[in-house]
Amino acid sequence: MKLYINNSPQQVEWEHNESVEALCQRIKEKPITIQMRKYGTFEQVGTIGNLPADDHYISTLPGDIVLYNHNQIVIFYDEHAYHYTRLGRIIGKSKEELYQLLGKEDILLTIYIN
Template sequence: MWDKRIVFMIMLGLLTCTAVNGADSTDSIKIKINDEVFDVKLEDNSAARELVKALEKENVTVNASEYGGFEKVGDLGFSLPTSDENINTAPGDLVLYQGNQISLFYDSHSWSYTKLGKIDNVDSNHLKEVLGSGDVTIVLSLK
């Protein structure tokens, strides 16, 4: 018979592997703009978790338009839970607006949003160049 300690250690190892692998898939996503791919570190909130659930089913494409000279904004195609608060955005911030639109900032602004995440190690000049001056297609994915 198996010793109870050995069975316990095997089970603990399996649980640890599952927890570590699960954590990796939910704390960041990819955002593709034209041919550039950026890593986005997600916030720990219900909106970000629901976004990940949607991305587990399929990538999300957002047709985003220029707004205000500081962001690109577009319809998400579905709603996410909101926890809006007045925040000062910075280049690389990805936020939820009105529950069903995302905004990607290349400059700063202050308004009431639900923060979804931020592009890792963002260079604001490079991001502004990639986003360009007109409409842009943004693809959100897990990989």
């Protein structure tokens, strides 16, 4: 799966779980584009539609991608802890680069398969 933020490709390590498998099946039909919004001072949140979840109380790091409440995709640019299902992680970027990418304004997220 490919992930773009504001039309910029991001390298992601995806988890191997039921939530990611369901997301992959969904985007085989058509790509997903989500208008994300800043929430608090640590994350971007957008509605992705219902996916299976296996929530656990976890601590997140900048770059983590999680599912919240079965239907919200969340990408972190700072640390946080709550009940989430892990989806993946943006790799190859520092905390400062992630803040520049995610922390200043709402973003447009696109996920698709080649």
